[in-house]
Amino acid sequence: MADPKGFLTTPRQEWPRRPVEERARDWDEVYVPGGLLPIISEQADRCMDCGVPFCHEACPLGNLIPEWNDLVSREDWRAAAERLHATNNFPEFTGRLCPAPCEAGCVLAINQPAVTIKNVECAVADKAWEEGFAVPAPPDRLSGRTVAVIGSGPTGLAAAQQLTRAGHTVAVYERDDRIGGLMRYGIPAFKMEKHHLERRVEQMRAEGTRFRTSTTVGRDVDAAELRSRYDAVVIATGATAWRELPVPGRDLAGIHQAMEYLPLANRVCEGDLERSPLSAEGRHVVIVGGGDTGADCLGTAVRERAASVTQLDIYRKPGSERDEENEPWPTYPKLYRLSAAHEEAGALRTAPAARADARLFAASTLRFEGDEEGRVRGLRLVEVDAERRPVPGTERTLPADLVLLALGFSGPDQGDGIIGQLGLGLEPRGTIARGPDFATNVPGVFAAGDAGRGQSLIVWAIAEGRAVAASVDRFLTGGTSRLPAPIGPYDRPMTV
Known part of the structure; x- marks a missing residue:
């Protein structure tokens, strides 16, 4: 490693996001353009080159993380790109979309914030394109198969x-x-x-x-x-094959699967549509499902100027620290994480029914309520305990004229x-x-x-x-x- 004391002297610093008020008005990536390069070499220096790199085990690709961390710390971008592409065809995808189980397996994460492996990966991938390192590699000869x-x-x-x-x-x-x-x-x-x-x-x-x-x-x-x-x-x-929510009122108009909603918003960005037929603009939106797809729906509805957006998660709110007994290092822990979409919803106060970030935890849907024309107008929910049993006296109704089901596949x-x-x-x-x-x-x-x-x-x-x-x-x-x-x-x- 380039700096043997880097993990002791340098604090973790992540790719900064653009201000909420700015990014919620467009569809560009949420991060500050060029915001990684000024910090990434020092962040790569935090890698301990620990000898038994559990980040390798946590990553199914077997990415050579300590090797390209060292190369980035020395700003040898070409060599870093070669080592990164040796195990990953598309590091610019994983550097943006992967939840980084490698960071959960980082040895430094035993008692300190992990190395920003995902950010380093993204910086190397983007630098490879910028410097012309990601060239086509056609075969020398064809097999005939x-x-x-x-x-x-x-x-x-x-x-x-x-x-x-x-x-x-x-x-x-x-x-x-x-x-x-x-x-x-x-x-x-x-x-x-x-x-x-x-x-x-x-x-x-x-x-x-x-x-x-x-x-x-x-x-x-x-x-x-x-x-x-x-x-x-x-x-x-x-x-x-998406999962359904078989509760009374599911057949009301205005209830859609997340993967019916998200592609239309993406087609607007592609220029295929001027406006999504399922646009959340001016509507009270409730998202059922607490995972990444639900967060994607949340960020999309915020940008479409929804009147309100609330996300329901049937699980209890996780803690901010790893549960060492049930989720010991180096497994991937279930923690309270604030995605860019949740940060936006919280700052813009899109969910009056929720406390901080548009999420209602430990909430289960009982039924949908509609009007005389057969359109959804509300979602009846109840709080549940750790065993998903209803808590008496906690029923209430959220206004909803667009419901998105993000329950997985x-x-x-x-x-x-x-x-x-x-x-x-x-x-x-x-x-x-x-x-x-x-x-x-x-x-x-x-x-x-x-x-x-x-x-x-x-x-x-x-x-x-x-x-x-x-x-x-x-x-x-x-x-x-x-x-x-x-x-x-x-x-x-x-x-x-």
Whole structure:
């Protein structure tokens, strides 16, 4: 490490956010442009180079974190970019969207604030593009083998890039009109501007990857027929079957799934629409679900000038310190975190019913209430205890004329035809069954990402894409593969 006392002398400092009043008026990323470079070398100096880096174990990609921390502390950006890209195809995505389990596993986090690993990663990735280090890497020769990748989210793109670079001819099929999957239409621009995605897609095109947009496999193209045209198929469709809320009044107009609402707002940013048909402007919005998708809805509704926005979380409010008994280091703890969207909602006081940041914790929905025309007008809730049992005397009604359900996803959509047309086996929870090499019960067909794992994090999605590429490469060549396989399909995050 460049400074052996850095972790003792330098306090943790994160990428500063723009003022709330400024950023809530636009869709640009919430962080101060260029705000990382003045602080990032000293922040990288805080890395202890601890010898047994648990950040490696916490990160499914196995990122070489101490190595590129040291290089950043010395401002050797080219070498840092090489080490970062050695394990991660898309560090500018994870540097913005990943919740950073690596920081929870940082040895320094045992008794101090962790190293700002995520910020360092993002700075290296952005510097690589700025300095021209992220150049296309086409293969020296082609193998003559072909692969179809279904889905262009982080798993599909990682798999496609790895297989293309190995010399195979790869075509990515995407049902939407643009490449990117959830990153394109599910993630708001204020979390990741889409130019980051566009330049990676252009890099992949230059390397030889082919893209087929507006093509829904299972409907526009028969999945079995597609399998007959390619030597191998990778299913990376994600977990798009959203969870429902079966309570009285669910059929009222004005109640929508988060993934019906967010894509329309993203299309406004893309210039496809002048105004979202589900715009929150002037409406009382209640978001059911306390996760990241709910926070994305919150930040979007704030920018659409909602009359009020409240987010319901069925769990009790977590503490600000790690519970060493139930969530010991280096596991990822459930802590009270203030996302940019919650900071905005709190500062702008969007939720009169909530105390600080638009969230109501330990709140369960009982029913929706509507008017004579069948439109939702209120949400009846009750407080619950740690066992999710209603607390007597705590019922109340929130005004609501737009309700967004952000309850997560159960697995791949079985209505698109892919599973039935290929005859794929399923796990009891609805995900695609696969063996230790990511192979399904159909020869030559592999499943990766949330379609096989279930709803997970972007860093796990990229790791699965890299790992399935190695399995496909071995299948196509009939031998070993030089592609890395950072995880197996049964690997899971560290837990107690």
